[in-house]
Amino acid sequence: MTITYDWRGAFDNGEVNALHAEAFDHVVLTIDWLAQVRRHSLGWVCARRDGELVGFVNVAWDGGVHAFVLDTMVAAGGRRAGVGSELVAVAAREARAAGCEWLHVDFDEHLRDFYFDACGFEPTDAGLIALR
Secondary structure (H helix, E strand, O other): OOEEEEEOOOOOHHHHHHHHHHHHOOOOOOOOHHHHHHHHEEEEEEEEEOOEEEEEEEEEEOOOOEEEEEEEEEOHHHOOOOHHHHHHHHHHHHHHHOOOOEEEEOOOHHHHHHHHHHOOOOOOOOOOOOOO
């Protein structure tokens, strides 16, 4: 089965909410993803297998040269098969084409190998303030 990757691909909120719940192990929420990405994002990538959403990544940006990978998610059946790294590769290619100079990501420790080894991010100093 072929997986297709679409920059700014069509999706509905229900399928992204279901995928997010599966990817981040929580109950299904009712987030308005369409409004969120249209308002704050340079774009997003949808991965589909036979019409089913099996991967998604949001690419937020500052309106200038910085883009940010957020909410990389892959359905359980597609993990460790290159779906996530291809989502990020498409995101990087499209952010570059849009004139961005930097693609940022932050992640939990267990995803270190994925982002550094599979996706090609470089370690860098960064700061964080927990607001909650």
